[in-house]
Amino acid sequence: MKGKTWIYGDNVNTDEIIPARYLNTTDLKELSSHCMEDIDSDFVKKAKRGDILVVGENFGCGSSREHAPLSIKFFGISCIIAKSFARIFFRNAINIGLPIFESKEAASEIREGDEVFVDLNLSKIIDLTTDKEYSFTPFPDEMKDIIEAGGLMEYVKSNQFKG
Amino acid sequence: MVMTITEKIIAAHTDLGEVRAGQFVYADVDVCLGNDITAPIAIEQFETLGIAQVLHPDRIVLVPDHFTPNKDIKSARNAKVLRDFAQKHQIKNYFEVGRVGIEHVLLPEQGIVVPGDLVIGADSHTCTYGALGIFSTGVGSTDIAACYATGKVWLKVPETIKFTYTGQLNEWVSGKDLILYTIGKIGVDGARYKAMEFGGPVIESLSMDDRLAMCNMAIEAGAKNGIIAPDHCTEVYVNDKAQRGYKFYSSDADCNYFETHEYDVSALTPQVAIPNLPENVRPVEDLSDIRIDQVVIGSCTNGRISDLRIAAQILKGKKIHPSIRLIVLPGTQEVYLEALREGLIEIFINAEGAVSTPTCGPCLGGHMGVLTEGERALSTTNRNFAGRMGHPKSEIYLCNPAVAAASAITGKISHPGLIT
Numbered sequence: 001m002k003g004k005t006w007i008y009g010d011n012v013n014t015d016e017i018i019p020a021r022y023l024n025t026t027d028l029k030e031l032s033s034h035c036m037e038d039i040d041s042d043f044v045k046k047a048k049r050g051d052i053l054v055v056g057e058n059f060g061c062g063s064s065r066e067h068a069p070l071s072i073k074f075f076g077i078s079c080i081i082a083k084s085f086a087r088i089f090f091r092n093a094i095n096i097g098l099p100i101f102e103s104k105e106a107a108s109e110i111r112e113g114d115e116v117f118v119d120l121n122l123s124k125i126i127d128l129t130t131d132k133e134y135s136f137t138p139f140p141d142e143m144k145d146i147i148e149a150g151g152l153m154e155y156v157k158s159n160q161f162k163g
Numbered sequence: 164m165v166m167t168i169t170e171k172i173i174a175a176h177t178d179l180g181e182v183r184a185g186q187f188v189y190a191d192v193d194v195c196l197g198n199d200i201t202a203p204i205a206i207e208q209f210e211t212l213g214i215a216q217v218l219h220p221d222r223i224v225l226v227p228d229h230f231t232p233n234k235d236i237k238s239a240r241n242a243k244v245l246r247d248f249a250q251k252h253q254i255k256n257y258f259e260v261g262r263v264g265i266e267h268v269l270l271p272e273q274g275i276v277v278p279g280d281l282v283i284g285a286d287s288h289t290c291t292y293g294a295l296g297i298f299s300t301g302v303g304s305t306d307i308a309a310c311y312a313t314g315k316v317w318l319k320v321p322e323t324i325k326f327t328y329t330g331q332l333n334e335w336v337s338g339k340d341l342i343l344y345t346i347g348k349i350g351v352d353g354a355r356y357k358a359m360e361f362g363g364p365v366i367e368s369l370s371m372d373d374r375l376a377m378c379n380m381a382i383e384a385g386a387k388n389g390i391i392a393p394d395h396c397t398e399v400y401v402n403d404k405a406q407r408g409y410k411f412y413s414s415d416a417d418c419n420y421f422e423t424h425e426y427d428v429s430a431l432t433p434q435v436a437i438p439n440l441p442e443n444v445r446p447v448e449d450l451s452d453i454r455i456d457q458v459v460i461g462s463c464t465n466g467r468i469s470d471l472r473i474a475a476q477i478l479k480g481k482k483i484h485p486s487i488r489l490i491v492l493p494g495t496q497e498v499y500l501e502a503l504r505e506g507l508i509e510i511f512i513n514a515e516g517a518v519s520t521p522t523c524g525p526c527l528g529g530h531m532g533v534l535t536e537g538e539r540a541l542s543t544t545n546r547n548f549a550g551r552m553g554h555p556k557s558e559i560y561l562c563n564p565a566v567a568a569a570s571a572i573t574g575k576i577s578h579p580g581l582i583t
């Protein structure tokens with residue numbers, strides 16, 4: 001994953017990511033056209049597919065609406081690097097296969113517009129603009145299995161879900 | 164091995180016998196909830212699996228409460244997705260308009276969730292049921308789709324923070340104030356990924372409606388679940404409601420807590436959370452000059468009968484301030500009917516308030532009281548994020564029903580003691 005970064009602060013909530021006035025639809029194209037609208041109304045105009053979000057503490061707090069990570073994923077954001085994620089957003093991102101990484105250091109130091117590369121094999125976040133490297137908190141093995149399957153539904157389909 | 168109440172309930176829903184905080188488990192789900200916003204995505208996901216039938220139709224609950232009675236064509240389509248799915252899979256716990264109420268008021272009231280259960284819901288306030296000694300947590304649509312197929316959910320067993328409340332509550336101070344106060348102390352991510360366990364003499368003497376209001380807002384501190392050990396009050400509440408057998412669990416005396424907090428709440432006055440986070444909590448006295456445009460009494464936090472009773476007690480024989488719009492939303496049809504019988508609805512209408520059929524409505528800026536730019540609401544709901552109730556430049560203050568009712572009369576944020 002390689003992309004240009006957009007920076008947002010602490011406690012970005014799901015009402016800001018996708019306001020409730022758009023929750024009467026499940027159409028992914030429509031949802032992604034309103035992605036981040038109430039925190040940054042220009043976001044969908046200025047951001048591009050492949051870009052990376054770098055955010056503060058407790059990203060995605062508030063409601064359980066999967067529309068929030070879905071709107072980000074279908075807009076084309078390649079991954080999110082945060083100081084921390086709110087827990088329902090965290091599990092939704094894992095379940096739908098939106099890559100997310102927790103690194104307090106990376107999330108505090110990376111600046112807007114930096115070119116950032118995430119190396120999954122080496123578990124490293126590399127800021128290509130400043131040439132700095134960061135590590136991220138690894139996922140527990142069971143979560144890795146879900147991520148590697150491509151999300152929870154794929155995991156269920158492959159009969160690996162220990163249900 | 165010693166365990167917390169949360170660990171015990173999770174353990175009882177696996178074949179592991181015991182579990183520890185931090186452990187990753189697949190747990191059996193007793194009740195799997197979805198609403199008209201989250202279930203359509205779950206149903207689409209489930210249908211990609213190519214499975215003919217859901218595993219346990221009797222454990223699935225579908226509550227179209229957010230945008231119903233349908234506010235527009237798109238929301239009517241979503242509600243139809245639920246209706247058709249319920250019919251196809253013979254899900255009896257589907258609640259049509261006319262029977263529906265706000266999910267987290269409805270499920271405990273109908274005895275669909277019972278003590279000792281493990282409940283997941285594609286709605287963040289699913290944590291409400293912890294008031295009955297249930298492990299219940301908000302998840303996403305994909306989680307419930309997987310549960311439709313497998314009957315299970317993946318969970319990381321949370322660590323627990325124990326909150327003990329001592330002292331004597333002042334008049335007009337409720338469960339809502341205790342939880343606002345607590346969130347004010349620990350912050351909106353103070354319990355992230357954790358269980359919040361509430362106890363102590365103040366909780367023991369708290370009514371079930373107040374306990375439900377407290378556990379409802381555990382998510383506002385980032386928690387996975389809120390929980391209160393069942394006691395006599397729980398027994399009395401569930402006794403004539405429970406649709407299934409139930410079991411009381413409690414934490415072992417020497418169990419491991421991540422943190423413990425003890426609050427003497429004798430001096431506590433009604434609390435108000437100011438924009439734009441539920442952690443921005445102030446005593447009501449500090450905000451007495453703040454004018455408001457709209458007052459909302461309702462929601463899964465404070466839409467229960469005791470909430471309406473206390474609001475009506477204050478509004479009885481009075482008119483609201485001419486510049487205020489008062490919107491009252493009983494949480495369920497049963498709450499509505501009881502409020503009618505007790506004459507509360509008449510009090511609200513005589514006070515010039517608008518009373519609506521049960522719905523989430525304005526709580527999430529859906530319908531029935533959306534705010535425009537620059538407007539300010541005082542609300543008994545649970546979130547005051549910017550734009551939550553409408554325009555991104557509108558404001559929400561959160562409070563208990565007594566403060567809401569008193570402020571509707573004065574037109575500005577007011578202590579209920581000033582009115583009666």
Ligand code: SF4
Pocket residue numbers: 229265266267286288462463464522523526527544545
């Ligand atoms: S009342 Fe508000 S917080 Fe509760 S379920 Fe409805 S929208 Fe969510």
